[in-house]
Amino acid sequence: MATLEIDRVRKAYGTMEVLKEVSISIGSGDFLVLLGPSGCGKSTLLNMIAGLETITGGEIRIDGDTVNDLSPKDRDIAMVFQSYALYPTMTVRQNIEFGMKIRGVPTAERERATRDAAELLQMSHLLDRKPSQLSGGQRQRVAMGRALVRHPKLFLFDEPLSNLDAKLRVDMRTEIKRLHQRLGTTIVYVTHDQIEAMTLATRVAVMKDGIVQHLDEPQAVYDRPANVYVARFVGSPAMNIIPGRLEDGPSGPALVMDQPNGGESRISGVVVSDDARQRYAGQPVLVGIRPEGFSVSAGGPDCVEAMIEVVEPTGPDTLANFTLGGTDVIARLAPLAVRAGQTAKLAVETAKVVLFDPKTELRID
Missing domain, CATH: 2.40.50.140 (Nucleic acid-binding proteins)
Structure with a gap:
């Protein structure tokens, strides 16, 4: 678990400013959802936290340490993508263990971590299958298991449920909520789905055009939106x-x-x-x-x-x-x-x- 501070962060591509002095602070164990439509800058901000995008201005601090210039592997984060990014020729077990194997984690420790993650995500019976033999929801569980075994300070989710059908989205949303409650991990989660934001988050940052329009607890965002844009974006039907x-x-x-x-x-x-x-x-x-x-x-x-x-x-x-x-x-x-x-x-x-x-x-x- 870790704290996260995003301090007046900017991102520009030439003269086009994508993020405009974004400031967000969350505590250890918080579940922050970056919510907004396509093009609002939420995925760019997540990639900057991960170290996949450079920062034009401002600071990002994890547990008080500035990570602007650290490579992704040195930030102690784990990321779950929209696309599952699984190795098709490997079994579920091998996919989960692969990152630990590259880092030189001993075999016994790899096996124990894989077993624990599989039990937590209720997929022990899938360990010897290949990704092609899994449903979309099962593949996403494997991607989550691969992130879990790293025991990172920070989990990052980039629209992980957008490729699933409606029923699976509801099921996986419950799994992610249960995971957060059990582990108390610090999570940053990107979505355009306001139902996901309301049900999962402890803090919601509603974004538009690279600016945070409202940052608060989900119920406060719903009951007392900061402006008309937030009022119309959060809620179905809208306010x-x-x-x-x-x-x-x-x-x-x-x-x-x-x-x-x-x-x-x-x-x-x-x-x-x-x-x-x-x-x-x-x-x-x-x-x-x-x-x-x-x-x-x-x-x-x-x-x-x-x-x-x-x-x-x-x-x-x-x-x-x-x-x-x-x-x-x-x-x-x-x-x-x-x-x-x-x-x-x-x-x-x-x-x-x-x-x-x-x-x-x-x-x-």
Whole structure:
């Protein structure tokens, strides 16, 4: 286990800057997920931690030691790639042992480490098979076993589940979570899948265009996203971002959003700071409401009147589509709670409403 500090790290290819002063710090035993779309710089950052890419500026420190100029083999890291990178002519046992054999690890120690890793990953019965005889999930376990036997300070995973089908992804996600809980290892994991980030991470760094947009615990990123980009990227369906305005009255702050019929919906009881209340009173704001923040209500003064346009039953719940504030909105409701063409009264869980500045798109605190 090790700490990891990424201190104002930059990466440029000529005049094109891929990473722009990225700073991230995690403790020993943390599981950091670098989350973002293709091209955001997350894999480049992982490769720089591994020593596979040079650093243009800043420092990377593992357990307090600067590793900028160290070769990959001297950083005491192990990496699991998207492609399994197994030797096709070797058995599973030989693939796991190969790195130890190259480093001159004694035979007995190699055999013990391979046996322990195979038991941990539940693949002892596969040790004498070749990679061509394995499923995708089994091959990924072999790649993980090869990394485990090194007992490195830091594990690096580069989108390890992206080549697997949906069922295998869920199974392997559980295996990786179980592995982290058992070993308490420090892990950096790259993915574009926000479900993987939410379920695996102790810390999530959401990236866009080479910049960390939000770094925090997964639930904090979900509940209180730093900006509109994070709000829309994390969550499925994404957080609804609805144009509205903040009004301040004798009973406290309230949100007003336009209805398609020319009327307005007014939601009181919104939690805002005194400073935000003063600065944004009477001003436009962007109202962030997660789909599950709506619920069917019998009516009342603080409900949204929604003409349900489309209903999507998912089994455990129903996704209801309607228009509010001139934008498409999705509510996650109880099964069969509404039907298409129905006008429904929807209550809003005001404690979980997040407001954003319409110009900067940053969260209003």
